[in-house]
Amino acid sequence: MxxxxxxxxxxxxxxxxxxxEPLSVSVLVEALNRKGVDISEDEAYARFLGRSLSTVSQILHDDFDHSIDDAFLDDLRHHLFARFRLELxxxxxxxxxxxxxxxxxxxxxxxxxxxxxxxxxxxxxxxxxxxxxxxxxxxxxxxxxxxxxxxxxxxxxxxxxxxxxxxxxxxxxxxxxxxxxxxxxxxxxxxxxxxxxxxxxxxxxxxxxxxxxxxxxxxxxxxxxxxxxxxxxxxx
Known part of the structure; x- marks a missing residue:
C-alpha cells in the first residue's frame, strides 16, 4: 500500500x-496620493490585495503611468514599519x-x-x-x-x-x-x-x-x- x-x-x-491589510493599504494609498496618483482604498484593495511588490509596480506602471523608484519604496517602508510597530x-x-x-x-x-x-x-x-x-x-x-x-x-x-x-x-x-x-x-x-x-x-x-x-x-x-x-x- x-x-x-x-x-x-x-x-x-x-x-x-x-x-x-488595513494598515498596508492606508500607507500605500497615502504614499501614492502624495505622488499624484489618484486611487482610493477600495480600489487599492481590489487591485493590490495579496500581490507582490513587483506586481503592484507593474500595475501602477501600466494603469496609472507611475513608476516606483527606490526613494518611493524607502518612504513607503519607513511609514509602514512605523505604523506596524505602533498598531500591528x-x-x-x-x-x-x-x-x-x-x-x-x-x-x-x-x-x-x-x-x-x-x-x-x-x-x-x-x-x-x-x-x-x-x-x-x-x-x-x-x-x-x-x-x-x-x-x-x-x-x-x-x-x-x-x-x-x-x-x-x-x-x-x-x-x-x-x-x-x-x-x-x-x-x-x-x-x-x-x-x-x-x-x-x-x-x-x-x-x-x-x-x-x-x-x-x-x-x-x-x-x-x-x-x-x-x-x-x-x-x-
Missing amino acids: AEMARPLVIFDCDGVLVDS KPVPGVAQALDALEWPRCVASSSQPERIRLSLSLTGLLDRFEPHIFSASMVSHGKPAPDLFLHAAKAMGAEPSACIVVEDSPAGIEAAQRAGMTVFAFVGGSHAGAPGYRERVDSLAPDVVFDAMPDLIHLVRKHIEGSEGRLPQRAV
Missing part, C-alpha cells in the same frame, strides 16, 4: 497571521491555533522577507515558523502565479496535492489553486468588509471558507482524515 503524502499547511502572512496585531486566535496544529507548517507571503519577519516578530509569531518562511522575492512570478507555493512545498518536502494553503486574498487563492493545492479561505480579517471582497473570494470557489481562526484545527483535521473527501465546505 502506498504511503500517504505528508500534509503541509502553508500560511499567507498579511491578513491571515497578522491583521495588517496578530489575527485573533492565531497563536492558539498554531500551537494546536499537529502538522508541519510554513509561511509563503507576497511581502519581502524583512517585512514578513518584522510582522511575525512584532506579533509574537516568528518562533512558530522560523526558518520556514518563503517570500515572493524568491521566485520569478508572484501571486496569482503558483510559483511561490510550489517553491515552498518543494523546500518543505511536500507534494502539492498534500498541501493546505490558508489564504485571504483572491490572488493568493488563485495561486494555490493553480498549484494544485487545497485552499482554505480565511475571511475574518478586518479588511473583509471592503466592497466586493467576499464576492471576489466566493467567485473562486475555495475548498473551505471560514472566518474564525480557532476553527482552523478541526477544519484541517477533517480534511486530512477525509471525512468529507474533496467536497467544498463552509464554516460561515
Whole structure:
C-alpha cells in the first residue's frame, strides 16, 4: 500500500497571521496620493490585495503611468514599519491555533522577507515558523502565479496535492489553486468588509471558507482524515 503524502499547511502572512491589510493599504494609498496618483482604498484593495511588490509596480506602471523608484519604496517602508510597530496585531486566535496544529507548517507571503519577519516578530509569531518562511522575492512570478507555493512545498518536502494553503486574498487563492493545492479561505480579517471582497473570494470557489481562526484545527483535521473527501465546505 502506498504511503500517504505528508500534509503541509502553508500560511499567507498579511491578513491571515497578522491583521495588517488595513494598515498596508492606508500607507500605500497615502504614499501614492502624495505622488499624484489618484486611487482610493477600495480600489487599492481590489487591485493590490495579496500581490507582490513587483506586481503592484507593474500595475501602477501600466494603469496609472507611475513608476516606483527606490526613494518611493524607502518612504513607503519607513511609514509602514512605523505604523506596524505602533498598531500591528496578530489575527485573533492565531497563536492558539498554531500551537494546536499537529502538522508541519510554513509561511509563503507576497511581502519581502524583512517585512514578513518584522510582522511575525512584532506579533509574537516568528518562533512558530522560523526558518520556514518563503517570500515572493524568491521566485520569478508572484501571486496569482503558483510559483511561490510550489517553491515552498518543494523546500518543505511536500507534494502539492498534500498541501493546505490558508489564504485571504483572491490572488493568493488563485495561486494555490493553480498549484494544485487545497485552499482554505480565511475571511475574518478586518479588511473583509471592503466592497466586493467576499464576492471576489466566493467567485473562486475555495475548498473551505471560514472566518474564525480557532476553527482552523478541526477544519484541517477533517480534511486530512477525509471525512468529507474533496467536497467544498463552509464554516460561515
